[in-house]
Amino acid sequence: MGRYVIRRLLQMIPVFFGATLLIFLMVNVMGDPIAGLCGDRACDPATAARLRQEFGLDKPVWQQYLTYMGNVFTGDFGTAFNGQPVTELMANAFPVTIRLTLVAILFEIVIGISLGVVTGLKRGRPVDTTVLLLTLVVLSVPTFVTGLLVQLLLGVKWGWIDPAVSPAATFDELIVPGLVLASVSLAYVTRLTRTSIAENKRADYVRTAIAKGLPRRRVVSRHLLRNSLIPVVTFIGADVGALMGGAIVTERIFNIHGVGYQLYQGIVRQNTQTVVGFVTILVLIFLLANLLVDLLYAVLDPRIRYA
């Protein structure tokens, strides 16, 4: 187990550096970072040259990348366009987005898996068909449309929620945005669980469990569900990164000042350090979530052992 974790952590290193280098190159392609510093006017050449030297932008890109990564490992993520250290922005933004993602994942697990189990067990019945059609509809409406419609109905027309979330972004304010963020994944979790349950329902171990007289509830929860969860857990684990990155859209609609908001500002103002810093952390979270998923396999399926 320990050796497996170490091997996986080592494998992450090239992916981590590759992904950060890729985003670093993309940000450098995207434009002149100095232009963003002088606001809407063009910088005068002397100031531009001085700033360029100050930020090390006169050096080749690979050298800039190495310097940047060196700084990151000492905890220095640079400064944002408004002079604040990027780490300060992160300290404000990440807790908000992590809360939002937690709400979304909770919805995926609770609603997605329950619906999947119900439809998988009642395959072909009306309840199955209805839920399946519903998931198709949810899948085909992009998140930003769902968000706008929910905001219109719940926030503006019926007044159940505040259309915009306050800067504090407490858990109860994030319930509806979290549901919107989760919606597409929720539909996938439902469909994955349904397929997996329906497949395993006919397995020998389920028949054995029934034959030895276990109550139905125990057969479903202990035997059937546990064995059916592996693809679902895989999906949810990979989705952690997707949700945090995809929160840009949801955060924009509900005016939540989280990671997506800061990233959007960083991109609009062409601030390299904000964008690369946030993406670096997002890539790390994604890689760690995937490692966690692989370790969870052993818990779900005792046949899987990590040497």
Place this chain on the structure above:
Amino acid sequence: MPEPLEPLEEGRSIAATGAGGATDLAMAEAETLEQTPDGPRGTGPDSKPRSLWSDAWHDLRRNPIFIVSGLIILFLVVIAIWPSLIASGDPLDCDLSKAQEGSQPGHPFGFNGQGCDVYTRTVYGARASIQVGVFATLGVTLLGAVLGGLAGFFGGTWDGILSRITDIFFAIPVVLGGLVLLSVVSNNTVWPVIGFMVLLGWPQLSRIARGSVITAKQNDYVQAARALGASNSRMLLRHITPNALAPVIVVATIALGTYIALEATLSFLGVGLKPPTVSWGIDISSASPYIRNAPHMLLWPSGALAITVLAFIMLGDAVRDALDPKLR
């Protein structure tokens, strides 16, 4: 009959490492299998052996989901090419004095914030979506299938390098990559958006293609061809490609719908297509501040977008059911 398709395992490995992105969802979905209600195969009067493809076509023609989604897509393609067939107006002909007005004779969907006819713009918006969906899918599939297929066939160093590269691409959330790369593009055609999707989308297809080529490669008839002295290119073209193609086609079809949704999302964020290109994403975005007073400006393009994505997802579902021999 050789049936070397293994989309299940491959789908699983994709889901294991898939990062943010609409197409990942399609990949994960590729492993869900639906059961076709048809009875056992080869019992009808025409019980002569059929190839996988004619068998799949036989299935598809009887599947109502395929027929419905196929008709919707056919309609969308026709109006994408000749929008003037059903909309006589000009989508850029706007009259500010009519801004935000509701439905009236001759203008069933009302007017948008600039006073343009919403019906005409909704019809003309199909072109951008279909173009992005079709060309992005073609590009991603060609690039991904060729690179992934060759890596799977030859193995070795290149295969290792390609797998690491795909890992790297999976770690970057797609919407984020789009924001960064497209924020400086001022070109208002669909091509930068398509280029971006191909750039960030190919690793997903290459992983599918690699997996199915590796599966096909291990079949006896490929070993036999090798023993008989067939060249690499002959084995690849004659024996492996036809047998490794099905999972690639399934994933590509489902991905097409998600690319259309992604284009609208990027346009909504202001970095996808840019005016004067007519796009549902742009129209939804520009209608969103007026959602309180004039919801019709938002609902019509949103509905068109949802129906389009739905049609492609259903088509993908139907094709997967038909091509997956595990269900037979």
